[in-house]
Amino acid sequence: MNSVTENMTCTFCGCLCDDITVEVADGRVVKAKKACANGAGIFKEYDPSPAPPLVDGKETGYDEAIAKAAEILNQAKSPMIYGLSSMAVEAQKKAVALADKLGAVIDTTSSVCHGPTGMGMMEVGEATCTLGEIRNRADLLVFWGCNPAASHLRHFARFSMTPKAGLNPNGRKDRTIYTVDVRPTPTAQKSDHFIQVAIGHDYEALTTLRALIAGKKITQKEIAGQPLEVWQELAERMKSCRYGVAFMGMGITMSRGRQHNVSELFSLVTELNKYTRFSVLPMRGHGNVAGADQVMTWQCGYPFAVSFAKGIPQFCPGEFTAVDMLSNKHADAAVILASDPAAHFPVAAAEYLSEIPTITLDCEVSLTAKVSKVYFPTACYGVDAPGTCYRMDNVPIRLRAAMEARRPTDEKVLTSLIEAVKSC
Numbered sequence: 288m289n290s291v292t293e294n295m296t297c298t299f300c301g302c303l304c305d306d307i308t309v310e311v312a313d314g315r316v317v318k319a320k321k322a323c324a325n326g327a328g329i330f331k332e333y334d335p336s337p338a339p340p341l342v343d344g345k346e347t348g349y350d351e352a353i354a355k356a357a358e359i360l361n362q363a364k365s366p367m368i369y370g371l372s373s374m375a376v377e378a379q380k381k382a383v384a385l386a387d388k389l390g391a392v393i394d395t396t397s398s399v400c401h402g403p404t405g406m407g408m409m410e411v412g413e414a415t416c417t418l419g420e421i422r423n424r425a426d427l428l429v430f431w432g433c434n435p436a437a438s439h440l441r442h443f444a445r446f447s448m449t450p451k452a453g454l455n456p457n458g459r460k461d462r463t464i465y466t467v468d469v470r471p472t473p474t475a476q477k478s479d480h481f482i483q484v485a486i487g488h489d490y491e492a493l494t495t496l497r498a499l500i501a502g503k504k505i506t507q508k509e510i511a512g513q514p515l516e517v518w519q520e521l522a523e524r525m526k527s528c529r530y531g532v533a534f535m536g537m538g539i540t541m542s543r544g545r546q547h548n549v550s551e552l553f554s555l556v557t558e559l560n561k562y563t564r565f566s567v568l569p570m571r572g573h574g575n576v577a578g579a580d581q582v583m584t585w586q587c588g589y590p591f592a593v594s595f596a597k598g599i600p601q602f603c604p605g606e607f608t609a610v611d612m613l614s615n616k617h618a619d620a621a622v623i624l625a626s627d628p629a630a631h632f633p634v635a636a637a638e639y640l641s642e643i644p645t646i647t648l649d650c651e652v653s654l655t656a657k658v659s660k661v662y663f664p665t666a667c668y669g670v671d672a673p674g675t676c677y678r679m680d681n682v683p684i685r686l687r688a689a690m691e692a693r694r695p696t697d698e699k700v701l702t703s704l705i706e707a708v709k710s711c
């Protein structure tokens with residue numbers, strides 16, 4: 288049946304653009320109006336045809352596949368659940384319930400992107416805001432270690448650089464924009480000022496800004512690859528703006544300093560609020576990675592890297608993070624939820640994953656799905672399955688479906704697994 292559905296949500300990135308018009312013809316999406324080049328693929332490349340589960344690569348009935356998956360998990364002494372960021376909140380909650388019942392480790396893709404952001408936030412808190420406030424009020428934007436011109440293609444037009452909205456009636460002209468990064472990027476090209484920070488020296492630069500804002504005297508002439516005057520000018524701009532925002536990305540979370548870089552930036556932003564309004568917003572990648580953090584935190588107390596092995600949630604990045612669980616050969620079975628660690632993890636971790644029995648739920652046939660003992664093709668959230676997601680600013684967005692699902696949802700498969708496995 289052909290149809291047109293308005294106000295659909297694109298789940299490719301953390302912007303969760305919810306103004307997409309989706310046209311369906313002959314059971315497939317043929318047009319996704321307003322979706323950017325990154326997002327259009329989510330709609331158009333997904334094949335929603337019914338697909339049976341696979342066990343050892345062979346088509347199997349749903350109940351038989353659930354029974355096989357339960358057998359694997361019941362035999363495992365140290366099962367691990369990983370992924371979660373590309374599925375709806377309703378399924379994420381089931382994933383945590385499954386981990387709890389199995390006494391498993393559960394980790395999300397945050398551990399390989401913004402995990403340090405969560406850790407920095409635990410140390411010093413986070414002065415945050417919504418993308419709507421940024422669009423309407425912010426007159427100073429600082430993009431630090433992120434490149435939305437390549438990763439979040441509609442961010443500038445919908446939320447940050449160019450919208451004519453609120454206190455910024457002239458759009459781009461009303462905003463001053465800085466990019467701080469280790470190399471020139473497309474985002475830097477669109478900015479008024481680019482500061483090239485020396486690789487691995489973000490912490491030094493952020494500490495310098497904190498010292499300058501606190502009025503401390505600095506005698507060093509060059510810091511983090513730039514003359515002191517460059518940091519003095521940025522500090523003055525930050526103090527004197529009407530409403531500033533720092534967007535931060537993996538350039539600081541995954542470089543030297545990691546969570547210490549984050550806590551330094553978050554502290555800087557908090558201190559700026561003595562002089563003006565200033566907020567910080569992590570540039571979240573996967574469509575519902577912010578939802579994964581929310582669900583994990585409200586159900587376990589921690590955003591990622593949690594073990595239920597002792598009957599209570601225990602948090603330990605470096606031990607219960609999926610890369611470490613696999614590299615150290617601590618997991619003896621895995622449930623992979625809508626992610627592809629076989630393709631993206633370090634070689635030792637990916638190789639070990641292929642040696643242990645793995646159960647994968649994914650709407651796409653990923654490399655991990657191909658090497659799994661049991662694979663459940665599931666419906667795609669935001670295309671043929673509704674659900675709830677959290678935007679990068681932690682605003683929940685309700686997803687519509689453009690067609691009726693002919694595959695089970697992630698939530699349904701996880702519910703079946705919870706019913707089929709024994710309590711640890």
Ligand code: SF4
Pocket residue numbers: 297298299300301302303304321322323324325326327439440441442
């Ligand atoms: S910016 Fe992100 S959410 Fe918006 S259409 Fe592009 S990929 Fe989708």
